[in-house]
Amino acid sequence: MDSPLDDPNGPGRATSTGSAELESPADVAGGSNLTLVDAAGEVLTSPARGDIEQRLRDRTYFWLDLHQPEASDIEMLGEIFGFHPLALEDSAAFDQRPKIDPYDDFAFIVVYGASGDADGLVEVHCFSAEHYLVTVRHDDCPAFVELQRRYMKRPDTLSDESMLVYHVVDGLVDSFFPSLSDMDERIDTLQAEIFSNPREEQLQEIFSMKQRLVGVRRVIAPQRDMFAQLVGNVVQIPGISDETTRYFRDVYDHLIRLSEMIDSYRDLLTGVIDVYLSTVANRRDQIMKQLTVLASVILPITFITGFFGQNFGFMVRHVGSPTAFVLGTVLQVLTVIGILSFFKRRRWL
DSSP: OOOTTTOTTSTTSEEOTTOOEESSHHHHHHSOSEEEEETTSOEEESOOHHHHHHHHHHTOOEEEEEESOOHHHHHHHHHHHOOOHHHHHHHHSOSOOOEEEEOSSEEEEEEEEEOSSSSOEEEEEEEEESSEEEEEESSOOHHHHHHHHHHHHOGGGGGSTTHHHHHHHHHHHHTHHHHHHHHHHHHHHHHHHHHHOOOHHHHHHHHHHHHHHHHHHHHHHHHHHHHHHHHTTSSOOTTOOHHHHHHHHHHHHHHHHHHHHHHHHHHHHHHHHHHHHHHHHHHHHHHHHHHHHHHHHHHHHHHHHHHHTSOOHHHHHHSOSHHHHHHHHHHHHHHHHHHHHHHHHTTOO
């Protein structure tokens, strides 16, 4: 039996509103700011308003992803879906704390994932109901590209409608692990580099990594508490079955692991800063030690030459023979040897 991917006209092919076929999932993610994935595995980029309303009337499950929305797009969502004005207001204002706000027939969810931009975060606003999932975001979301690829290859996964919310949230949460793993490897590399050659650029990178961890922890901690409430049935998402709610325990477990990893990496970075400061201080002490030894050697020589170089009449009349010159030179050499021997016995060298 052939799979859907073997059929060139099967549901694995993605079509747009102009009936032009998409050749790859990358076209789905970057071709438009609006993407629709329905239960049949069809992917529409820039779907018409009638396409969305038709699926609402048919009560067939679909996922609508809105990337970089404008004010008119938020108004359109309110007109089509009838979202509460407070939910629309929250969706238009980004940089929010992770939360779940249940309404009569849908829930508004704010959840974060990892991205490759400057702050390393992507904020996603979700409207989850029994027959649809609407996601709104400003940043690129690699987790969504992979998730849309999965649904294009296996459209049957949308048959369990309530699992889509879990897959979206789980993909966003799991997207933190690769970036944190890369940070762990970079911390080990920084430690080795600092021991061999500490530089100011390394310290700047360490502080940048700490600031990034603080930003990630700022969203992971409340997100963990949010899913603790969901797992504990303190809050509920309309249309989510009890079986799907059990899967959110896995998301909650991942968030606990992320919190522990972030705290651990913050401690490691603090330790790396201490290593950097200690290494720089040790190098400074070594330089000061070398300068001190050099000054200690030169000081008695300077004293001897300065003393015998005084223009007293006695010295001018009696210190003028080759023997006196040789004795003065030998005295300076013996003084240097004596000082170095003293330093060596005290283990200062």
